[in-house]
Amino acid sequence: MKSNSLPKVAFYMLTLSLLTYSPFNLADNHSEQGKIPAESKQAVGGKAWSEASDDNVFTIFKADLTIANEEILSNKKVNKETPQDAHGFFIGAYNNQTHMLNFMIGYSGLSEPGLLMSHFHMRCLGDGKEPPICKPGNPSGPIIQTICGMPTRPGMVPDWPTTKTDKDKHGLETRCSKGNSGYIVGKWTVEEPYRKSLLDKKVFVNLHTKSNPKGEISGILEK
Ligand SMILES: [Cu+2]
Known part of the structure; x- marks a missing residue:
């Protein structure tokens, strides 16, 4: 039941x-x-x-969004019906002075009926030296920013900090585009303490679907 995958080169x-x-x-x-x-x-x-990335203003981040990464980051297997060619990419330019991350996400071949939610998550290792959103001794991946879909406002779920305000909702779309292939263009002003997390490879993008509400494809943002 999967539609044709758009070739990756077309996304680029x-x-x-x-x-x-x-x-x-x-x-x-x-x-x-x-x-x-x-x-x-x-x-x-x-x-x-x-x-x-050559001028000390922008840092370029990229991520491969895959089922394999999802299973590592969530420590769970995806639904066995998930199309094996579900995948995507993230590319973003982070302005080191304004802390604005302008990004694009492309995705293809997700399970029907397609993208339900997308977020930036924090990869918590539970080592006790992490941002307050991480609980010591509790590895997890709380939401730090919605990209599209739910939750539509800070504090709506326990793991999305209430300290965030409406001004942090840059690039937030209430609904994701319909379909199992597509792209998202957005921007996010990265707040502390997540600026350091971003540079420390602890921020990841997660795409959720109906058959994989915990996440279908994911990838850690890396320079
Ligand atoms: Cu998510």
């Missing part, structure tokens, strides 16, 4: 074209900082994206 091409023409613009972010001359604004799009 889509990423490049969206980043080139979307309101999000790396060169504009740079120029706000006064770091580059106006004429450099000509060179936007894929080139700016690929070179963004």
Whole structure:
């Protein structure tokens, strides 16, 4: 019952074209900082994206979203009906000065009827040295930011901290797009203490479906 998987290369091409023409613009972010001359604004799009990590302003994060990663991160097997080619990717540019993470997620071949929820989660190891959302001695993966779907506001579930406010809801969509393949473009101003967690490879993206409410594909954000 799975629809045709979009080839990964198509996602990357889509990423490049969206980043080139979307309101999000790396060169504009740079120029706000006064770091580059106006004429450099000509060179936007894929080139700016690929070179963004070279100037100490942006750090590029990527993740492969897979069933295998999901099973490691959740310590559970996915539903055995899950299409084996369910997969996705994450790519994001983190501005080290404004702490804004502009990102794109592509996914393909999820179980029907498709994406239900997506979140950034914190990978808690339970070592007692982690952000307060992590309980010492209790490895888990609480939500730290919704990307689409539920929960639609901070504090709505016990593990999404009530300390967050509406202004933290950048890029939050109440509903995910319909279907088992697609993409999400969003942005999230990463709050402390998750900035450090992001750099420490403790933030992961999780995509949930009806048949895998705990998560179908996941991946840790890595530089
Ligand atoms: Cu989640």
